């Protein structure tokens with residue numbers, strides 16, 4: 001599929017619906033649900049049959065707003081997912097711990113969120129879309145898209161019956177995830193070489209939890225090579241454990257099988273090794289590579305990119321689902337406004353596209369910084385200024401565009417991170433806690 005083939009002038013045919021949504025992950029389900037609940041005729045095509053495995057299990061507090069906006073809050077609450085109140089960031093030897101409690105941050109209206117086995121969570125949202133009036137087609141892969149002056153036609157393959165048919169609508173929301181149906185077709189993808197990291201992960205039983213209210217929180221353990229581990233309690237018995245490594249660190253161990261690699265990395269991260277000492281691996285070990293990118297455009301005539309179909313960021317701050325849900329909601333609202341005005345042009349969608357870009361850049365700044373020693377020196381400082389730290393937590397909770405005072409504190413923090421490169425604003429971390437290589441590595445650019 002090329003840009004040319006997607007811009008053919010097909011003869012005018014009646015539309016089967018107003019909006020086609022490609023992909024039934026969180027972004028697609030939210031976009032489709034909101035549109036259907038506001039009276040629009042929507043068809044959603046999902047390649048797989050749900051429930052299906054997906055990585056990305058730790059949610060941010062900001063997702064509560066979106067879940068409420070599509071009326072799925074009761075269903076999510078009733079699902080009994082582990083409650084998450086924040087994130088604990090730790091050094092590999094356990095010598096320092098920083099607790100980001102969402103309840104302590106300004107601008108976070110509902111601090112408690114969830115850790116979710118994505119098979120269950122995504123299935124719940126897809127069923128919610130169907131209950132909201134969306135015509136949901138599972139095991140249907142969209143493999144061709146053609147835009148014309150009056151609408152869009154997709155060719156869809158029914159995986160169960162092996163037949164292909166054409167479906168026509170006025171607009172298309174691409175929520176196809178990192179597969180990126182339109183961004184690949186239009187060659188929109190812009191890779192982030194500085195975040196060319198690799199993730200290795202599995203699910204374990206027998207991992208001890210934190211005490212009390214923090215039992216459901218995510219634990220992030222920084223590694224000396226500037227990588228990091230996640231430990232996410234996704235159900236009563238299971239904990240998702242994974243490590244993200246700079247590609248160079250991964251390549252240095254490229255001879256190892258994924259399971260041996262994970263074992264080796266656990267083994268040389270003392271605090272993780274101790275937490276997993278009585279744990280049992282319940283799933284095969286999976287690997288995901290090179291997963292950060294943005295897009296040259298997020299919208300065009302009759303189309304929008306939402307969630308990972310538009311951009312994806314290294315998951316250190318668990319931003320993926322929050323971005324997917326928020327952009328799914330905003331994409332749906334932009335299309336509804338366009339339908340009301342009879343204008344589904346690129347220009348009409350420019351506000352949506354601008355916010356997509358700003359959201360991505362706001363989080364990206366944090367993610368790039370996390371991979372620098374300077375950020376970690378300051379972040380793990382024994383006694384950070386509380387007002388500044390609480391402001392950072394607002395962003396960690398998903399509120400990337402907080403009120404002015406919070407933004408000023410965040411800017412001040414980044415100024416200190418920059419200064420730390422040249423003068424010692426705060427003591428450097430100890431060798432075990434900090435990087436073992438040169439002070440600046442391939443990933444580490446100034447926090448911008």
Ligand SMILES: Cc1cc2nc3c(=O)[nH]c(=O)nc-3n(C[C@H](O)[C@H](O)[C@H](O)COP(=O)(O)OP(=O)(O)OC[C@H]3O[C@@H](n4cnc5c(N)ncnc54)[C@H](O)[C@@H]3O)c2cc1C
Pocket residue numbers: 022023024025026027028045046047048054055056057058059060140141142143175176177178179180181199242288291306307308309312315318319320321322324
């Ligand atoms: C290692 C790793 C760890 C992560 N950890 C976290 C985390 O802790 N917290 C967090 O919030 N995020 C995390 N993420 C990110 C998170 O997984 C994604 O951001 C999120 O799933 C995006 O949702 P989406 O709806 O945009 O895409 P997806 O969830 O990927 O959904 C896209 C759907 O589209 C379907 N599809 C694709 N192509 C087609 C087609 N041609 N036709 C029909 N259907 C199609 C797919 O089958 C899929 O179901 C992590 C990601 C990685 C790689």
